[in-house]
Amino acid sequence: MITTVTLNVAVDKAYVIGEFKKGEVMRVQKCTNTAGGKGLNVAKIAKLCGEEVLATGFVGGHAGAYVEQMLDEQQVKNEFIHTAGETRSCINILAQDGSSTEFLEPGAPVTKENIEEFLKKFESMIDRSEVITISGSVPAGVDVDMYARMIKKIKDRHKKVILDTSGALLEAGIKAAPTMIKPNADEISALLGVPVVSRTELIESGKKLQARGIEYVVISLGGDGALVIDGKHVYHGKPPKIDVVNTVGCGDSMVGAFAAGMARGWDAEETLKFAVSVSAANALTMATGNFEEKDRKKIYEQTKVEIVE
Numbered sequence: 001m002i003t004t005v006t007l008n009v010a011v012d013k014a015y016v017i018g019e020f021k022k023g024e025v026m027r028v029q030k031c032t033n034t035a036g037g038k039g040l041n042v043a044k045i046a047k048l049c050g051e052e053v054l055a056t057g058f059v060g061g062h063a064g065a066y067v068e069q070m071l072d073e074q075q076v077k078n079e080f081i082h083t084a085g086e087t088r089s090c091i092n093i094l095a096q097d098g099s100s101t102e103f104l105e106p107g108a109p110v111t112k113e114n115i116e117e118f119l120k121k122f123e124s125m126i127d128r129s130e131v132i133t134i135s136g137s138v139p140a141g142v143d144v145d146m147y148a149r150m151i152k153k154i155k156d157r158h159k160k161v162i163l164d165t166s167g168a169l170l171e172a173g174i175k176a177a178p179t180m181i182k183p184n185a186d187e188i189s190a191l192l193g194v195p196v197v198s199r200t201e202l203i204e205s206g207k208k209l210q211a212r213g214i215e216y217v218v219i220s221l222g223g224d225g226a227l228v229i230d231g232k233h234v235y236h237g238k239p240p241k242i243d244v245v246n247t248v249g250c251g252d253s254m255v256g257a258f259a260a261g262m263a264r265g266w267d268a269e270e271t272l273k274f275a276v277s278v279s280a281a282n283a284l285t286m287a288t289g290n291f292e293e294k295d296r297k298k299i300y301e302q303t304k305v306e307i308v309e
């Protein structure tokens with residue numbers, strides 16, 4: 001089983017409007033609600049890959065119950081800790097000129113008791129899982145070392161853990177040496193405090209992180225695919241050129257596919273090729289955390305893995 005952790009769950013609302021006019025009343029033409037937070041995209045993708053998945057984290061209030069209901073409808077098994085505050089909404093305004101404007105609520109605070117209840121339940125979830133993914137931001141009330149604490153628990157039980165977050169949470173989480181991280185170039189640059197741009201620079205930075213005990217450093221490169229640095233080799237998985245519809249959630253799709261490959265015991269090269277095809281196929285659908293198997297298969301056949309070193 002794959003357990004996906006989303007501490008900062010959201011109801012993602014996509015508003016389709018005509019022209020975006022600051023300071024004016026705008027009518028929404030179409031509103032779509034989805035269960036959001038990066039870890040829930042990971043859960044949906046791992047499920048579509050055919051894995052048994054358990055989604056966990058914090059939810060609260062009516063919005064939290066709505067998220068649980070949406071996951072139930074998609075047959076994504078879930079066990080959340082219920083908090084007093086209402087689950088947040090994140091709004092993405094899609095205007096006719098193609099622009100996308102996002103409003104991300106911070107998330108209602110969680111209490112110390114909520115955190116302790118979560119950490120206790122989490123232990124039994126680790127025991128039931130082969131792979132655990134930890135994604136995204138945390139709500140107020142959660143310390144910056146929370147992910148490091150969780151990673152330690154997972155590693156003490158000899159299970160695999162993928163960490164996909166940014167900023168201070170990534171910096172603190174890395175200290176506990178997760179099995180895999182999946183930064184993009186911006187996240188690597190922020191982590192190292194210098195701009196990391198070229199493939200050579202990215203590989204060098206990835207190697208430094210790998211040497212700190214992270215088995216697989218996966219660096220995603222958008223349309224250029226992704227690098228895997230595993231201490232022995234450096235692989236570059238490259239998707240074919242595709243007509244992109246929506247790239248939101250591509251990183252999460254990559255994490256979901258890597259979790260599936262890890263759970264199946266695939267090697268790095270095979271998992272990379274699979275994950276590149278899944279994440280590129282996600283870019284061909286409007287929905288986040290979704291792909292069509294026929295798209296994935298076609299992309300997979302055209303995805304090349306170069307052994308760089």
Ligand SMILES: Nc1ncnc2c1ncn2[C@@H]1O[C@H](COP(=O)(O)OP(=O)(O)OP(=O)(O)O)[C@@H](O)[C@H]1O
Binds near residue numbers: 247276277
């Ligand atoms: N334009 C694209 N064409 C083909 N594949 C893509 C494209 N954009 C993303 N992908 C696939 O998705 C993977 C992850 O994308 P990206 O590097 O943008 O992740 P990210 O920056 O973490 O995204 P997110 O916003 O989801 O966190 C890439 O490695 C690639 O396989």
Ligand SMILES: [Mg+2]
Binds near residue numbers: 184251252
């Ligand atoms: Mg990302």
